[in-house]
Amino acid sequence: MWNKKTFPHRRFLTYWHLLILLLMMMIIIMMCPGYVKGFEEKEFHIVFLGDHDKEDYSAAQKTHIHLLSSVKGSYADAKECIVHSYTKSFNAFAAKISSDEAIKLSRMEQVLSVIPNRYHKLHTTRSWDFIGLPLTARRNLQRESNIVVGVFDTGITPSSDSFKDVGFGPPPAKWKGACAHSANFSGCNKKLIGARYFKLDGIRDPADILSPIDVDGHGTHTSSTLAGNLVSNANLYGLAKGTARGAVPSARVAMYKVCWVTSGCSDMDILAAYEAAIADGVDVISISIGGVSSEYTTDSIAVGAFHALKKGIITFASAGNDGPSLGSLANHAPWLVTVAASGTDRAFRSNVIFGNGLNVSGIGVSTFNPKQHLYPLVSGADIALNEESKEYARFCIENSLDPKKVNGKLVLCKLGSSGVDSVVKRIGGTGAILESEQFLDVAQIFMAPATIVNTTAADTINNYIHSSRSASAVIYKSHEIQIRAPFVASFSSRGPNPGTKRLLKPDIAAPGVNILASYTLLKSLTGLAGDTQFSKFTLMSGTSMSCPHVAGVAAYIKSFHPNWSPAAIRSAIITTAKPMSRRVNIEAEFAYGAGQVNPRKAVNPGLVYDTNELGYIQFLCHEGYGGSLDKLVGSKSINCSSIVPGLGYDAINYPTFQVSLLNKKQTTVAEFRRTVTNVGPAISMYNATIRAPKGIEIKVEPTSLSFTRKLQRRSFKLVVKAKPTSSIEMVSASLGWKSLRHTVRSPIVIYSPSE
Numbered sequence: 199m200w201n202k203k204t205f206p207h208r209r210f211l212t213y214w215h216l217l218i219l220l221l222m223m224m225i226i227i228m229m230c231p232g233y234v235k236g237f238e239e240k241e242f243h244i245v246f247l248g249d250h251d252k253e254d255y256s257a258a259q260k261t262h263i264h265l266l267s268s269v270k271g272s273y274a275d276a277k278e279c280i281v282h283s284y285t286k287s288f289n290a291f292a293a294k295i296s297s298d299e300a301i302k303l304s305r306m307e308q309v310l311s312v313i314p315n316r317y318h319k320l321h322t323t324r325s326w327d328f329i330g331l332p333l334t335a336r337r338n339l340q341r342e343s344n345i346v347v348g349v350f351d352t353g354i355t356p357s358s359d360s361f362k363d364v365g366f367g368p369p370p371a372k373w374k375g376a377c378a379h380s381a382n383f384s385g386c387n388k389k390l391i392g393a394r395y396f397k398l399d400g401i402r403d404p405a406d407i408l409s410p411i412d413v414d415g416h417g418t419h420t421s422s423t424l425a426g427n428l429v430s431n432a433n434l435y436g437l438a439k440g441t442a443r444g445a446v447p448s449a450r451v452a453m454y455k456v457c458w459v460t461s462g463c464s465d466m467d468i469l470a471a472y473e474a475a476i477a478d479g480v481d482v483i484s485i486s487i488g489g490v491s492s493e494y495t496t497d498s499i500a501v502g503a504f505h506a507l508k509k510g511i512i513t514f515a516s517a518g519n520d521g522p523s524l525g526s527l528a529n530h531a532p533w534l535v536t537v538a539a540s541g542t543d544r545a546f547r548s549n550v551i552f553g554n555g556l557n558v559s560g561i562g563v564s565t566f567n568p569k570q571h572l573y574p575l576v577s578g579a580d581i582a583l584n585e586e587s588k589e590y591a592r593f594c595i596e597n598s599l600d601p602k603k604v605n606g607k608l609v610l611c612k613l614g615s616s617g618v619d620s621v622v623k624r625i626g627g628t629g630a631i632l633e634s635e636q637f638l639d640v641a642q643i644f645m646a647p648a649t650i651v652n653t654t655a656a657d658t659i660n661n662y663i664h665s666s667r668s669a670s671a672v673i674y675k676s677h678e679i680q681i682r683a684p685f686v687a688s689f690s691s692r693g694p695n696p697g698t699k700r701l702l703k704p705d706i707a708a709p710g711v712n713i714l715a716s717y718t719l720l721k722s723l724t725g726l727a728g729d730t731q732f733s734k735f736t737l738m739s740g741t742s743m744s745c746p747h748v749a750g751v752a753a754y755i756k757s758f759h760p761n762w763s764p765a766a767i768r769s770a771i772i773t774t775a776k777p778m779s780r781r782v783n784i785e786a787e788f789a790y791g792a793g794q795v796n797p798r799k800a801v802n803p804g805l806v807y808d809t810n811e812l813g814y815i816q817f818l819c820h821e822g823y824g825g826s827l828d829k830l831v832g833s834k835s836i837n838c839s840s841i842v843p844g845l846g847y848d849a850i851n852y853p854t855f856q857v858s859l860l861n862k863k864q865t866t867v868a869e870f871r872r873t874v875t876n877v878g879p880a881i882s883m884y885n886a887t888i889r890a891p892k893g894i895e896i897k898v899e900p901t902s903l904s905f906t907r908k909l910q911r912r913s914f915k916l917v918v919k920a921k922p923t924s925s926i927e928m929v930s931a932s933l934g935w936k937s938l939r940h941t942v943r944s945p946i947v948i949y950s951p952s953e
């Protein structure tokens with residue numbers, strides 16, 4: 199999952215899960231005809247073909263089977279191994295084939311590419327007020343109710359108050375989507391107008407239900423953040439109380455379930471969801487799922503988003519939870535909007551009082567009121583089960599502690615894996631005090647009284663334990679505190695863009711820490727063994743949570759400007775962002791992109807940097823993607839040599855600027871040509887304001903742009919000269935186009951690539 203509910207931020211499969219999965223995969227492989235002919239392992243692949251006659255689905259399907267039978271030998275074998283034909287937005291099929299067969303297919307004239315199917319990970323409501331979209335914000339309710347947001351996730355909870363349809367009219371006329379009728383799913387309504395699931399590998403997931411229902415909670419949470427109804431008195435055991443709501447409470451929701459509890463989210467299913475969503479008529483797609491490739495042409499999230507873009511649909515994707523290391527970013531294709539996670543001014547603390555009067559403020563959410571004044575306190579390191587388990591006991595890992603010495607006590611543990619509180623609780627302990635140096639900006643939810651303290655505090659506690667004969671402590675129920683904000687979350691993936699040195703990613707930051715939104719009652723708060731906490735709302739953290747915030751802002755913009763292109767909407771979001779502090783966030787733009795999303799300003803940006811499909815193709819040609827472009831675009835018609843030549847920096851009309859220094863000896867000169875479109879008052883005049891640090895010279899020409907009508911376009915040239923200095927790693931500058939009413943701000947980033 200791409201949230202930070204569990205700690206550390208990635209959930210690992212257990213050996214049992216893996217074993218079961220392996221067994222099932224073996225059974226499936228053996229069932230696929232052709233297996234007996236050779237011992238070569240067969241895997242799911244996606245085979246992309248050229249353009250086709252989009253009207254005739256069954257003919258296209260037959261073509262797929264025919265094509266595959268030319269390598270399989272027989273029509274029947276081929277039919278058996280195809281699990282899905284994509285015939286709507288792109289022409290492709292998914293099938294279980296050997297790598298030999300994949301190679302044979304890829305050499306065929308009609309075949310554009312063959313990619314293996316991989317599995318991705320998933321990456322209140324105070325947050326809307328915090329970023330400036332209060333309940334009272336100006337709205338266009340009529341148009342808002344015609345907007346359909348598509349969410350690719352773990353499914354949805356139809357019974358949630360966030361998705362009730364009181365006051366909603368029939369779905370917008372353009373809507374062609376459907377609702378899967380299946381077990382445990384009550385069906386759609388006028389708010390939740392679409393819900394489907396995709397599970398093409400056919401492997402049963404015993405922990406999940408073959409239905410759009412959400413047994414995980416992640417999809418319910420992201421969907422309600424994006425477009426959930428107003429729900430008053432939302433809270434988590436009394437914490438974070440308030441009115442929960444999405445960015446566009448009047449918009450309609452369509453869930454495409456592509457993520458499954460055990461297996462994750464597969465390429466085949468993600469592509470099938472894109473195909474459905476595009477044909478159904480969604481306006482905005484939100485994907486809080488991890489990319490697995492930096493090659494745009496082989497990553498299903500990027501490929502699908504390109505096809506969505508061709509139909510005018512904008513896709514938002516989470517930047518990933520692999521921060522704070524540099525270059526850890528995912529989902530950085532130029533046509534995706536890549537969203538980083540920031541913290542709001544609310545945090546959760548638990549007071550821990552010790553027998554000697556020491557009073558420490560711990561981090562995290564513990565919903566339990568103590569029943570005793572004080573509990574005996576021990577250190578995990580001192581109560582190992584035996585000599586061999588000593589090393590694990592400080593981390594309180596399963597089977598490492600002596601249950602007799604834990605009974606009724608609080609245990610001090612180092613935080614190594616998630617679920618330490620559950621381990622202590624199961625062997626009779628009362629709770630745990632956990633020591634961690636990382637991710638102290640996120641509130642983890644515990645299933646027993648527990649809290650996280652830093653190393654300094656842990657050392658003090660340890661000294662107390664060893665200097666007292668009967669150390670004791672008590673952990674109080676968590677409370678909210680106000681903290682300084684915004685800041686980029688420690689876990690949020692950082693740039694520079696691993697895909698290209700010429701494009702700044704992430705694009706934007708939005709709240710993704712301790713977000714309260716709807717949850718499922720099918721899962722306890724932690725999902726850990728023995729957890730008895732259930733709640734209709736919960737707190738989650740992750741770029742999974744920030745992504746739907748910005749997707750929601752796009753839907754909000756679209757309710758005012760239904761005809762704006764995906765690039766215009768993205769530009770509006772980027773150029774109106776509230777700049778964030780370089781001092782607070784040392785990785786600066788690599789952490790927050792243009793800054794914190796600013797919903798109300800984004801509706802009225804003044805100027806936009808627009809682009810279209812051709813702009814991206816041009817960019818990719820300059821990036822050297824020439825040979826593999828047809829895979830992405832879905833046709834063999836692209837010839838990079840015939841695309842207008844230009845400098846690499848010119849190739850795309852992006853609202854941000856990134857310069858990578860050539861080397862440490864030579865001055866780098868980067869020239870950008872950009873075009874802005876007037877979407878503000880017809881007659882307006884913009885003057886350029888450049889901010890640049892020492893050693894960087896930036897010129898813009900012309901220095902003012904005047905417009906006499908709406909949608910008028912004006913071009914300018916920006917030249918960045920960076921002198922070689924050994925010290926600079928990454929510096930921030932900016933260009934602002936200022937009129938009386940608007941500031942159209944673009945960050946300019948200059949950095950030296952590490953290699």
Ligand SMILES: *[C@@H]1O[C@H](CO)[C@@H](O)[C@H](O)[C@H]1NC(C)=O
Binds near residue numbers: 382720
């Ligand atoms: C799903 O439906 C099946 C069959 O009706 C039922 O046995 C099962 O308990 C249901 N599961 C959940 C989680 O509701």
Ligand SMILES: *[C@@H]1O[C@H](CO)[C@@H](O)[C@H](O)[C@H]1NC(C)=O
Binds near residue numbers: 551557559
């Ligand atoms: C511990 O400190 C917090 C604030 O730092 C305070 O509110 C609380 O009353 C203190 N508790 C005790 C028992 O001193």
Ligand SMILES: *[C@@H]1O[C@H](CO)[C@@H](O)[C@H](O)[C@H]1NC(C)=O
Binds near residue numbers: 559651654655
């Ligand atoms: C560690 O935690 C204590 C208690 O909450 C706090 O006072 C202190 O500032 C923290 N130290 C660091 C280095 O974060």
Ligand SMILES: *[C@@H]1O[C@H](CO)[C@@H](O)[C@H](O)[C@H]1NC(C)=O
Binds near residue numbers: 838
């Ligand atoms: C691509 O375009 C160039 C220039 O227009 C032309 O010379 C070349 O033959 C074309 N290549 C293909 C494969 O069509």
Ligand SMILES: *[C@@H]1O[C@H](CO)[C@@H](O)[C@H](O)[C@H]1NC(C)=O
Binds near residue numbers: 883884885936
């Ligand atoms: C832009 O610059 C011109 C000339 O220097 C000046 O007259 C005008 O007031 C400026 N406009 C704005 C909005 O700053």
